[in-house]
Amino acid sequence: MHNNFLKRKDGIILTSIEIIDQLGVQGLTIREIASRQGISEAAIYRHFSNKTEILLATIDFFSFYDTLLSRTIKSQNMTAREGIRFLIQSYSQYYENYPAISAVAFAQEAFLLEPEARQKMVAVVDNRFQFIKKLVIEGQNAGEINTNISSESLADMIFGSMHFITLRWRAHNYGFPLTEHVLATVSSLLEAYSPPQKGNRVVSTAQGNDDCLPAKTGPFFEKEEILHTR
Amino acid sequence: MHNNFLKRKDGIILTSIEIIDQLGVQGLTIREIASRQGISEAAIYRHFSNKTEILLATIDFFSFYDTLLSRTIKSQNMTAREGIRFLIQSYSQYYENYPAISAVAFAQEAFLLEPEARQKMVAVVDNRFQFIKKLVIEGQNAGEINTNISSESLADMIFGSMHFITLRWRAHNYGFPLTEHVLATVSSLLEAYSPPQKGNRVVSTAQGNDDCLPAKTGPFFEKEEILHTR
Amino acid sequence: MHNNFLKRKDGIILTSIEIIDQLGVQGLTIREIASRQGISEAAIYRHFSNKTEILLATIDFFSFYDTLLSRTIKSQNMTAREGIRFLIQSYSQYYENYPAISAVAFAQEAFLLEPEARQKMVAVVDNRFQFIKKLVIEGQNAGEINTNISSESLADMIFGSMHFITLRWRAHNYGFPLTEHVLATVSSLLEAYSPPQKGNRVVSTAQGNDDCLPAKTGPFFEKEEILHTR
Amino acid sequence: MHNNFLKRKDGIILTSIEIIDQLGVQGLTIREIASRQGISEAAIYRHFSNKTEILLATIDFFSFYDTLLSRTIKSQNMTAREGIRFLIQSYSQYYENYPAISAVAFAQEAFLLEPEARQKMVAVVDNRFQFIKKLVIEGQNAGEINTNISSESLADMIFGSMHFITLRWRAHNYGFPLTEHVLATVSSLLEAYSPPQKGNRVVSTAQGNDDCLPAKTGPFFEKEEILHTR
């Protein structure tokens, strides 16, 4: 029973993500959630006291691995460039394995009528951006990344590329391999902004560097396990 | 009279943009438009036969200068790099001069319940993206842009950076000069991906190259005129 | 059309009074009003922006003649005792002619969840009470009323008697002549508290003193006209 | 266990009174009771089979001392006037000691949607009124009370004054000593309606006659005991 309760609460969140993916935030109604969960609308309120709580829980779910990812990067002693590639790959694979969740990434502006949710979503995006920027700064300090670009600009390029490729990927109905595209693009960026002395402007094929990732022990695989338990 | 009718129609679109900016697509209701225009809800239907038409007209307004921009680039015989910078600067200035309109750029996912509008918005974004990609290809053919990066990837970087910086600019309440940031970032990108042999043109001060723009004849001044006629 | 609108708005208030009378404040729902008015629930919102507004308008209607009554008493140069009897008779006849409206007088405690309405209702009751108290004081100053009773106590007796008799009248389904009972009781009170020198303790039959009322020109008859136009 | 069960049942009633006092009958919901009792909503149904039963039990609680009071008056061989004063003082002190319970006295009209409860409440009020009326008649027969006033009118004055002063006391947030006010007013009434020949007993200082009350054996002390067992 207690287990069932957890499942129902989780189920509501997963259903909400599915709806946001298919119908947008506008389509996320209590009626739609209830109908997809096969319960009454009133039953939803046993698990969440209002719709905003569902929205907030959905954003929490969306950003659940963020702390884990940053902790992993630190604990694995990755270089800045490894860290950035790891982050970017993790997000892309997350989306590719669970395409619906990527819809949440673009809901920010749709939350304008739900200030709490909007603020939370803005914070999540900003947090991710700041983390990449921090890695860029570390990379510049460590001599891995060229210093004639502002950390903010490079972070904008990296995050912006990933964000926009994901947007196109969604618009094209997941019609190309997201992780491959994103990783190739970001790898190229990192290569382009590697310091001059180190044989610059040679843009390696992005796939080649995959071995810099902490393969099977990475948080992504943990997440996978959790995601498939539904 | 006839003139007033046209002005009212324009007014409805401008008001819609204002609402999308302030309340999101969810907040765009006939009542809200009517109330801000100081007319009855029924009166809206004199000018648009339904809400979807308003959305489509809003997207049309949002992308009104796209053809003009591409025509200008061609007619002014700009190089690919000049064209890209011109485009990027034009959009950024457009947003900076009329911040509310930038909200439309992020409405794509909010249009999921309005398939026609969504499709149109996707087409607008894809069209802009393809145009940049085309310029990149031309630049690569002309030897202005390095060929060891796929045109798509570079277009993703350019467009993605602009898009994401604009998102951050909105989230931070227009708290930094958008055009400056975007132009600096894109200029850096173009520099980083300039061919090795020619690679000494330093564009780190983004403003410096402004003279490559077709000054007063640019689309922005036209837009300005239109924007002030309301 | 404009006339119709007024009628509908009035109709909603009169219907609300009818519902409060029959089902209590708890039974006053938008659905019930709409159903009795033969229109949709949404149509109600063309005339009142929310339920609280309906409640406030109902209280306004309930207390509409209060100012008129006090003005009449002044302009007709009534003595305090005449004024009190006039007031008491006016209210009683108002209720007797339009029994449903008397329900509003007892709604005060039912408005606890509608603080605005409650406050307004408390103010109306207090205002009526204070007016009677003022008349008592004037009567005491003019030597018409005994001074060995506090004005507040006598006002409590007068208002409380009327209020309670009306409550009993309602509970007994209007099974006795309200005005007659109230007027007899209040007349007796005034007699009992008339100064000693003036032949005290003779409780006249209440009806006998009716001629002290400004017969047909009184506000009650004006009200009657209005009430019957629906 | 069994004791706890009884306490819980009492607790539900006391909580219901508290809610009726604070939120009105409209605010009395199973959820609110359960939440204030710190138990589940379903648990309420262990003690009462539906909400109406709770209302009926609350009215029972409200009128619990009525029989006791009438029995006391008889067994103590009080005169009619003593009896009336005793009654009035008992009710006032009951309310003053336990202000929340006074809310129930005004719930009559709020029970319109609960015919059973309404009927019961009307009966309680009528019963109290009839008892006072009976005492008035006895007083008139015994020559303690003037006979030129109808017993009903005097009962209306007495009960109405108490009722209305209590209403004002509630509206003014218990801002004056209820018993004092009520007793002064009723004493004055009894004095005013004392027979002419005997009419010199001055009762203007209401407190002075307190010794006519059956001090410690009065129902209030019993009530107090019960009230403190929760």
Added chain:
DNA sequence: TATGAATGAGTATTCATTCAT
């Protein structure tokens, strides 16, 4: 041309009550 009045379907949320555990 513009609008007041209307509506049916839908919005989030609350209600008293039931029932398996």
Added chain:
DNA sequence: TATGAATGAATACTCATTCAT
């Protein structure tokens, strides 16, 4: 004995749209 989960009907209110005037 107590509760978590559920529900159907109701709550106030909003939506885009229509239509007679």
